[in-house]
Amino acid sequence: MERLLSQVLGRLVRHGSLTVIFASGARAVFGDGTGEPLVVRFTSEAWQRQIVLDPELKFGEAYMEGGLVIEEGDMAGVLALLMAHVGLGTVPSTSAKLLMKLRFAFRRLAQFNHRARAQKNVAHHYDLDGRLYSLFLDADRQYSCAYFEHPGQSLDDAQLAKKRHIAAKLKFDKPDLTALDIGCGWGGMGLYLAGNAGAKVTGVTLSQEQHGVARCRAEERGLADRADFRLQDYRDVPGPFDRIVSVGMFEHVGIGHYDEYFGKVAQLLKDDGVALIHSIGRSEGPGITNPWIAKYIFPGGYIPALSEVLPAIERAGLFVTDIEILRLHYAETLKAWRERFLAHREEVERLYDQRFVRMFEFYLASSEMAFRHQGMMIFQVQLAKREGVVPLTRSYIAEGEAALKRMEKESRPGLRLAGE
Template sequence: MDSLILNVIKHVVKSGTLTITTADGKSTTFGDGTGTPVAVRFCSASAQRQILFDPDLRLGEAYVDGEMVLEEGSVTDLLDLVLSQYQSAQHSVSTKILSAFRFAFRHLSQYNRRGRSKRNVAHHYDLNGRLYDLFLDSDRQYSCAYFERENDTLDAAQLAKKRHLAAKLLVNRGARVLDIGCGWGGLARYISRQYGAEVTGITLSEEQLAYARSSKTALSATADVDFRLIDYRDVEGPFDRIVSVGMFEHVGARHYDEFFGKCRELLTEDGVFLLHSIGRFDPPDFTNPWIAKYIFPGGYIPALSEVLAAIERSGLVVTDIEILRLHYAETLKHWRERFLAARTAAADLYDERFVRMWEFYLAGSEMAFRHQGMMVFQIQVAKRQGAVPLTRDYIGREEERLRVAEVVGQRESVLPIA
């Protein structure tokens, strides 16, 4: 069994420095000797065997369960080294068979009806809120940030994301806005504060709902934000604007027609809908089995071809598309570093196994954006072509106006009461 797994690794790792110590104590080094050295030790022959036949699922399990130990370097270093070369490597027969099987039956795991959708959301988003405070920004933005400059802080980049989204929405004062998958409410509060809009934020997470409602006290007494625990399929409109950030990944490909059909139903005739979601540069595929099992059950990262086809069938018109390439990789790097800096606190909330699981999740996700064709898209759609301006100049102009308004708002918030 040692020779089998070592032979597979030899065909994957051509560059870098990776030392593998098998359960029998045999050490072998792979690569060209460059980069950060990484040393891995297997604690059992069964872990080696499982990784050999199903690396997509079993590598993460072996690390989380302590059956694979990093003796030099970190799990981030390991994933960076392997995933940067994995796509072009020759895969084993068992891996090809499993991949074909998972692709063929991918829709079964994405059959996200109302009850199942709520359970899927609870699995991840109803964790202890203090966990998210360990690594997210001060507004609990749990989606891709927008780095206008490479050295932006996480808080600055998340504020820039909200500004960028708001500018594309073309919100008028008093507009009715729906935020599908509002999370902890940060974007809804921002839109309400900046535009005086009537914002409805919906979520399936009871923890997020409680936090969002409690955070309304930070707004002025005149702010109009309503947070609800409701499935998007049960919302009644109409709305002038709809925005959805980081929620579409939980819809499931078999429900895309239902999703866009509902959005069309909810929009006014001059309405605008902005969708922000993780996507893939490659053709349609299946969800990584480790992520599906432990992190995001029912989740799926769509190809643009799947999304655009569903929009076309709905009768909506695509008015703008933007691809954010490495922004999420940088966001995840910030989250990973902040999470590991608070490792002891995270272990106190849960345990060391949970910490390893989330370290693997954050590191693996970051490297998927760096090496495996993942990106973020923002698609603006409308019922009419004329609902948005002819050129994109309005986006930059509105971002500048919002940037000034944010500064003025901060100054007003610290003025003493007369």
């Protein structure tokens, strides 16, 4: 199996500098010697065999369990090297190709997210110790792609820009418009709309941890009368609403539930309403959820291609009034999260253990490299129930952002001395 793994890596890695120390002690060097030198070591022949047979699942597991050790460089560098080559004429092993076909055939079953299962899937990831997320997210706990307006923008400013960009697209041109936030997280988007866009917000989540934090934040900011956060499935929400927003939740719906999802959006949206769906998407057509991500990070999740989403929107009777693709914004967001996470790895280890640290590092690094090298992107789809609801040109978005930026400055609390 060592020989087979060496052959696979020899065909795969054409550029860069990767040294592999096999469990037998033998060393092999792959690539053309350019770039950062990377050295990895296998601790057993069993892990070598498993990676050859099922690389998508077992590579991450090997790193989690200590079967693959990074001797020089880091996991982000190793994944960047490998994922930049995957798909460039490479051919996976016969067993890996068979597993991919089987996973595609059964993907609807894996994503059958009825209410009880959806709640369990959400709890798996979002009901982790709240201190974990405070270590690597921005101050507002935005756990979705930021919007970098210019190179070098801080994560906090880019996340604020994301909320502003979405709010401008939703066009809050009247006071007290009602808004539904599907998958409201820790409440950041809803509180922004309530505090800066004058909206009356209903936010729903299936995470008990997020629900509790969101309600507390609304109370602390004096917005509890304008931002109502509920522990509720979006399928059970009564309407209608003037505006509907969903940021980073659609990835958890599952491909078999797209008609149900957009049917509910259509039911809840007023005739002159506007909706905005912000989701991760894949550029290369329908696929499968990475099995490691499905097992350890987001069970029941799936990143869709637009070709899978748009037909469901059409069947729901909704108009697509705008689509924007954000390409490397999430790669930069994930890089910032990964760097912050690793800067606090000792604190994370105290919350959990070394295995969890390696698991989460692998999740952040592999996700970042998927956006850099494997066609992942963000799409923002604006929806309406009739023509003429939004202006003919997109200039209103920039105008709306400018107005919201002025509102942010006016609503920002002034500095006070201690004790005042």
